[in-house]
Amino acid sequence: xxxxxxxxxxxxxxxxxxxxxxxxxxxxxxxxxxxDLPLTEASVSRSHLNVELRGPNIFVTDMxxxxxxxxxxxxxxxxxxIAVTPNDIIRIGLAPHEFQIxxxxxxxxxxxxxxxHKSIA
Numbered sequence: 541x542x543x544x545x546x547x548x549x550x551x552x553x554x555x556x557x558x559x560x561x562x563x564x565x566x567x568x569x570x571x572x573x574x575x576d577l578p579l580t581e582a583s584v585s586r587s588h589l590n591v592e593l594r595g596p597n598i599f600v601t602d603m604x605x606x607x608x609x610x611x612x613x614x615x616x617x618x619x620x621x622i623a624v625t626p627n628d629i630i631r632i633g634l635a636p637h638e639f640q641i642x643x644x645x646x647x648x649x650x651x652x653x654x655x656x657h658k659s660i661a
Contacts, residue, residue, distance in 0.1 A: 543645050545593050549577060550640040563646070565593045569632060569639075570603075583607045583633035596643045598624050607633035 547562040560577060567576035569589040579588075585605035592599045602609040604618040610631040616622055624630065630639040 543595075545596055545643045546646040547591065547593055547598070548642045548644055549591075550642070552638045552640075553636050562591075567591050568603075579632065579635060579637070581633060581635040581637075584635055585633065588632050589630075591641060592621070593643055598641050598643050600624055600630065600641070605633065609633075 545565070547564075547567070549560045549562055551558050551560070562576060564576060567590070568587055569575060569577040569579065569584075569591065570587045571579055571581070571584045572586045575587070583606075585603065585607070587603045588605045589609055590601045590603055592601070599621045600609070600611070600616070601621045602616045602618045608618070609616040611622060611624060611628050613629075624641060626640060626642040628640065630641065631637070632639065
């Protein structure tokens with residue numbers, strides 16, 4: 541059986557350090573309530589950054605945002621998918637947040653009941 545991956549997103553500011561578990565293979569970070577990871581800063585576009593899991597590999601795409609995305613201090617070209625590692629620091633717009641994204645194998649307990657009962661051939 542193939543490993544199913546999920547994502548941990550660490551968000552760090554001077555005041556706090558928190559982690560979010562995202563159980564999707566593709567998710568959006570932005571300023572709308574519909575974003576999978578919503579932010580409230582005005583410098584963040586409504587649909588700012590797309591994150592995609594391809595197995596254990598993580599790719600981010602700036603969705604042609606107004607204030608851009610930086611990875612390790614380097615501006616990301618809008619619309620281009622970039623591979624990131626757990627050590628990469630991602631900044632979105634002018635927001636004070638630092639993001640780090642890590643892919644992890646999804647724990648067995650989190651798999652759908654249907655998946656749990658399938659026999660392994």
